[in-house]
Each structure stands twice: as structure tokens, then as C-alpha cells.
Amino acid sequence: MSMPFGYVSPEQVMKDRADYARKGIARGRAVLVMTYADGILFVAENPSSALHKVSEIYDRIGFAAVGKYNEFENLRQAGVRMADLRGYSYDRTDVTGRMLANTYAQILGTIFTTESKPYEVEMTVAEVGETAAGDQLYRLTYDGSVADEQGFVVMGGNADAIATRLTETHREGLELGEGLRAAVAAMTTAPDGGEQRTLTADALEVAVLDRTRPRRKFRRFTDAQTESLLA
Amino acid sequence: MDLLADGGKLPAAFFAAGSSSFADFLAGHRPDLLPGRRLDLQPGMTVEAPHGTTIVAVTHTQGVIVAGDRRATMGNVIAQRDIEKVFQADEYSCVGIAGTAGIAIELVRLFQVELEHYEKIEGTTLSLDGKANRLSMLIRNNLGMAMQGLAVVPLFAGYDHDATDLAKAGRIFSYDVTGGRYEEHSFHSVGSGSVFARGALKKLYRDDFDEADAALATIHALYDAADDDSATGGPDLTRRIYPVVASVTADGFRRLPDSEVETLTQRVVDERMTSPGGPNAPLRPAGNGGDNR
16 A cells, blocks of 8 residues: 555654754753752853743742743743642642643643644753752653653753763762852863863853742842852 | 643643733632632621731831731630731732731732742832732722622732832832722821821831831830720730731841840830820920921
């Protein structure tokens, strides 16, 4: 039996979509999420101080993303609405990172298989625990895959090289300054033997989920604060 | 709460662009969760529910103090003697409530989420006037309940970073049941004992008050309210239940610790042992135009 004209196998369709999404994501600059002594540190290469790649979702939950801004911003806002709705109708302690990660995974999975184009995004939902053992990092990819990561997550352009470098320097219980310096050192790694780059505070977006803070753990650092931590 | 009822898709309300109001989101997506909506009262029907009583607010050169007594009443019965009626709204504002306690507390909870939601969606905080207007809207939505006796009358106060004169950055807003919003100057009070509290503040207030002066003035005002209004609770020394006193300054919101309020209250009570009516205002100020006692 001959194939109808224009037939494309499902395997090919999925592969094309995945390639399309991966290309879009790899074009962006890197975002790094890692654990440190007091919680979770977010570092993004982002010269804009208005359009964020890292943000607060709820008391203990933060969000980081790379890829197409309008797509992940859409998902971020939906996440804030989900979290606030759940916290308002139940209790603040009933909002969890796992719930958000699960919902995001299903949304992304549905979009990947049913929409004409997949979302070109990769995201991390991070939740800070009472102790370091309770810290959670969920990495979500364009097809709805979700992974529970240990230690750190690197997303976006040049992610593999940055992750390799960070494997050598990241350990549990890093102080904030140490962690940030390790993150920036890994992000400025020259891709494929090219020239080492420099990243200054104004090209970085830095935030933490700090378990020592009351109620809302998320805190964004100003350029000046970032600079003094890097020194 | 199954969010993903529709085959792995969130309802469209979650993706609505351009809206940063949580109350609007609830009204569209889950109107049943709005304060008071779950009560289906028939015309002419009344409900007996605990009422909160007196809230006072006093501005000072560093910001504003809001304080409330601890009593809730239901008819002639004291429904609760340690209720809290002053809440943090966000980092730089707070709200005190008089009226039907159940609805008021839920309304405050919605207001708190409303401010935080805006902050997270927009990445910036609302102006103090913007916050005051949002509260207006929430109260207006409760008008139906208010017509049936379940009114909520809040007092909103905060620190305005945009003020041209930072010594006047502490601002107070009062509301009527229809959501009408009125800015008050220097001091204000709401609730059943407010007439007496305002009378006291009129004699005590001075515009060079610092934080400690303003806190002491609120304790005096609440004492006077409790003195003449049976629904306002005075300081309960035997049970060590004292007013809730909250301060908002450039450093943010702070609830005065019980030990601090205990000291202030003890001082007021000691003074009243010799002078039950409280501090005397001079009848003829000696040529001091700035002294408005």
C-alpha cells in the first residue's frame, strides 16, 4: 500500500517538533539554579532589569525560565494564579512546588502534542525547604518531561559546558558569595575553546529563595548587592 | 481542586493577558470564593454574627500607627476577648477592621492576596493610592451583605514612598459601606467606640509626634473608647490581653511585640489610677500657635 501524498510518520513529527523547540531554547542566554547553604540561588544572564527570567511564584517557590519570553511569561502568570488560588482557598502551606511542576508538565505535554508548534521554553520550579534536605529543583522541558534535579540546573545556550564546569565547583553548603562566584565562573566558561567572557553585575539577574527570611523567601538582588557579593 | 479538568489544559482565565488583579480573576473563574458570596440571604433576613469594634490610626513624623482593641461582641455577649483586628496588608501598609468579623477577616485575606498578586504579576508594587482604591472596590462588592447588616468598615493606613514630604508619608484612609474612600489627616478611628477615641485623639494629637508618642496616644484613645463604649474591650491586665499595635514606617511593617505594648498599657493604666479621665489638655494655651491640644 502506498503512503498518501504528504504523509509524515508520527516519529518524524515529534522529532521535528523537538528539534524546533531545542533550537529555540539553545539560542537564549543561560540561566542557572543551584542550592546553597541558606536555600536556592538563581543566576541568569539578562541585561534587562525589567523583563525577568527569574521570579517569585509563592512563599517558598521560585521560577526560572529560558526560551521565548511571551511563552514562559504566560506560564509564569498562570503559575502565580494557580498558587494564589490554592493558597487562598486552602492555606498558604498547601501550595507546593510539586503541584506546580506537575501542572506545568501536563500543560507543556499537551501543547507539545496538540498545538501546531511546541513552546520553546525550558523552566525550573524551585522550592526551598525548612532545611537543605527539603530543597527541591524541578526541571521542565518543552515536551512536558519533568525531572527532580539534585544540586543545580543549567538551562539555555551553552548549558552542557556550564553544567560540566559547575560539577567541579558546586557542593552542598556553599555560602551565598561562593555560590554566586562559582555560578558566574561557570557561565563565563569559553564555549569550545573560545575566549573567556566576563559578566558584570549589570548583565546578571540574581535572586534567592532564602530559608532564613520570614514568610516570603524570595528576594531579588540589586546590581550593587550583586557586585559586592562577586567581589 | 482539579485544575486540569479539560484534558491537560488550564482554563483560559489562567492565561488571560493584561490582568493583574486576583479579585478579578476570582470573579471570572471562581466567584464562589469571593467573600460573602457563599451566604444566600433572603431580603429582610438578618444574621447575628460577631462584630469587631474600635480601630484607631495616628500619623507621626516617621509613618503611621494603627491599633485595635481585642473584643468581638454578638449582641450583649462578648464573643471573643482576644480577637485580632489589625493586619499587615503588605510590606508598607496595614488594615484594621470594624464590623462583621467573619466577612471582614476574609476580605482582609483577599486584600492581602490582591496586593501580593499584583506585585508578583507586575514585578512592582502598587502605589499607596492604588492599594487604597483596590480596597474600595472589594468593599463595594460587599454592599449586598452590608444592606443586610453584615457591613465591613476598614481603616487602611500605609507609608507612601511617593510623598513629597516624607514627614507626612504616613497616610490614613477610611471607607463607608458603599466603598467610598476618604483620606483622613493626622488621625482617625472607626467602629462603635470611635466617637470617644476620636474625641480623645483630638485633644492628644500633636503634629510633631514620633512613633512612640503616636503608639502611646492610640493606647490612650482605646482606653477612652473602652471607658464609654461597652462593645470596646479595655486592657485586660489579669489575662495579659493588650491592644494590637502595628507600625508602618520607611523600614516597613512592624507589629509591636506584646512586651512593648504591655509597658505602654501599664503606663496608661497607672496614670489613670490618679487621673481616670486621662491627660488634661490646657484650656488656654500660652501663646503657642503650633500646639493644637
